[in-house]
Amino acid sequence: MEQSFLWYDLETFGTNPFHDRIAQFAAVRTNMKFEIIGEPVVLYCIPSEDYLPDPQACLVTGITPRECRSKGLPEYQFAREIFNIMMVPGTTVTGYNSIAFDDEFIRNLFYRNLFDPYLREYSNGNSRWDIINLVRATHDLRPEGIIWPETDEGKPQFRLERLSAANGIGHDQAHDALSDVYATIEMAKLIHDKQPRLFNWSWKHRKKDELRKLFNLNSRPALVHSSPLLTRKEGATTLICPLGVPGEGARQGRDTMLCADLRYDPSRILDLSVEEIRKRVFLPSAMEDETHRRYPVYSIKINRAPFVAPLNSLKPERADALNIDIQKCLDNRDTLLRNQDITAKIRQVFNDPPSGSLPDDPDYQIYGGFFADGDREQFPFIHRSMEELLSMDDKSRETGIREFISGVQRMNLTQKERVSKLVSRMLGRNFGSQLRGKAAQSWKEFCQNRLIFPLLNEARDIHSFRREIEKLQSRPGLQVRDKIVLKELLEYFDELKRITLEVS
Template identity: 30%
Template sequence: MFLKDNNTINQSFIFYDYETFGLNVSLDKVSQFCSIQTDNNFNFIYNKVILFCYPPLDYLPDPESILITKILPQDTQKNGMNEYFFAKKIYDIFSQRNVCIIGYNNINFDNLITRNIFYRNLLDPYEWSWKNGNFSWDVLNILRAFYIFYPDIMLWRYNSNGSVSFKLSDITYINDIVHTDAHNAYSDVMATISIVKYLYKKNKKFFLFLYRISQKKSIFYFISKNYNKPFFYLSSFFGSINNNFGCVMFLGMHPLYKNVLIIINLSMNFKKIFRLYSRSIHETVSINQLFNCGVQIIYINKSPLFFAYNSMSIKDCDRVNINYLRCQKNFFLLQNNIHLKNWIVSYFSLNKFEEKDDDVDLMLYKNFFHSSDKRLFSFIHNNTPINWTQWFPKFVDTRVEEIFFRLKARNFVHILNFSEIKRWKLHCKYKINAVYIKDYMSKIKYLQLKYRSNKKKIFLLEQIIIYMNNIIYNINHIF
């Protein structure tokens, strides 16, 4: 049904996973990284790489995350490295030629963590995922696609609301796949490789089809053939209760970003979008209102999975909760309504980056790094930190001076001069202030009460308090 020719994979694979000290991809820090490289048949090429990273002075880890991973910051101080060296090692691994960088839910989590790590350490946040013939892929979406088109290929666990659970631990448990220690980066990577091997062996043809259609060229080709047709899209946008799958229509390319598509969910009640259109003559309409009507943007670099309209029968649509007739009706309502489609697309030309926070750690998406600044970054990465002390660069990007200062302070506080030490101390006290510490302790006390009969978790929470007190002491005694 899907492949017209014999496709092969001409890349090796780097499977990877992070364990983190929290879930905020911009502000929380990584505790552990693991990667394993395989050939195109998923046989191991290189031994595993396992790295630990200790957090900086201006950060306290989320206690709940530690209870899940069981990795204390004290462990990372003993066995790990600072984030600068950690980032450079990962950058070297990901900068190989012609590799597919793959994980489990990495598109919406681990890849974003990677971007932020590289951004904070003045490495290009994006090139690793596309340069040198590389691309990034997600096993979670592969599994979701197999469930839609070949549901009998493996066993599935179901949530209480009837939706399929795609938690890695649930997939491995019910299919008797070895997964010795969930939320350990090495164990999660090995389990992910085992799942891929299983799917590849069971239905190689469909697996190779998914590999091909996830490539950027294939995505643009698909849109060129289906720009005026309904088609199916696999995404968490639709929700687990809808099997992360829906029928959509292409509206246009984003007017500001060349690798972003604008689509609309054809399962929605289109009375909403027509009402909004008529109201826009008299009142201002926000982007969020468009999103609430089923409009969505799709990033090509996130390897979205699209499927032709004829790939699903009416019976198939019923099985995955898609109202086939409503989608057809809505498509014909919009197909020739050029004014409405242009009106929707035009709103995104106004959707520029808004600085909602003055924290440079949250400004990754404000802009790409300037080419002249990137040349200065080469000096940073080609010299030892002690050589930075007598170097006073002039950066074009207003973010970079603060990023470089934090990079030095977080990783090499001993090279700071007197004024920089004062600045760093003020920054740390601002981040970890009395109100923050009070809230942090309240959270720990709540968890101590919740898990009072669990000795292992109580021990971890006690160690977090010790770590917090050490951080407070060290901030107050910075030189």
């Protein structure tokens, strides 16, 4: 099976992957030598009438709902195109900070449209990767041959546009998805050319099964870990000791590994209770003082391609540059190993239920449990029906929609309410203007509720949306492009009021 990278990037209408929508998708496929295969893909998604974008996000990207309407696809067709691209056998879907951000939007997009949100991550020799932690590790462990910019505070700068500019990589249109993709490819190629062994290590250890071998809970080795949580003036890397997975009842699953930062002496928490340790682990840095110091324990998701490597990858001169005392770290590890009860206590610290939860609504239930096998076996009927509706003319589609709704109502589903609501919203988001009768009324009422009473506190409602636009319009020094974007957003606001809310 021929392996390939699918380098991709998104521009979105907000930052919450459960609620906000994708505006633009761009992808370029290369072979393992970074040679481009085929044509680049750029897709836009038409926003539906149950959603309001974040005006600030539109200012950042310059993309408005009007542009997406003129260039874009309905959400189901948009999701299908991306799903098919990512499902090419042997594909590693890769980006820059994609696992923490873009992948969550993709998962929610697939889920809302009843595509398996995880299949492209493991099926047919496929996988996912993200080079941002490799970039951090390269800066800290093997920086030679690459120019490393800094922030105004003197910390290493890992923003793609700054790294690109410092290293002569063309990136003229930051926050344009395709431009970001090309910059990501060139950054990956630069690291591969300058530090091939480090690149190959990260690539070969992108999967959780390989990472589990490193986190050997029998020997609990000292490991090198690079992460944004560790970013400081010297770098973003430390030495860690694996402690195990969270205990029974924890909100994290078996793909989570708890690790202690070995730069910190664990002896000061040995005699503390579980509750006292919990306070130290989650103590905000602003509340630290001489007697109350935070004890860093990291929850590492091994299914998110973290950068982890053996101790021997940290050379003494790089340890000095990172202000890491290797011997002190090993002594702290020995303290942990001699006191196994502290490991058990720390695992209990992470057993609390989540502090908050998403709304009890099908749109937000991607992590609320898998669909039953029997239900998933009937999804092909839904997909065939959606494909047929997309291919019909307007007159035939009205009849097709009625037959599709009747077919879904006859389906014997374990989670009938959840699936039926997702299907009805798919119909509204893709064919809202062609719904008739009860289906049309239900869709309109749903849109009204979403726009007036959004389920997430941080989501925009119809009133805060306009206030935010007007606030941005009053900002001094607005560029011409920004004025155009805000004007288009106000026009979009007026259109949604007229079509969806029917108020003047």
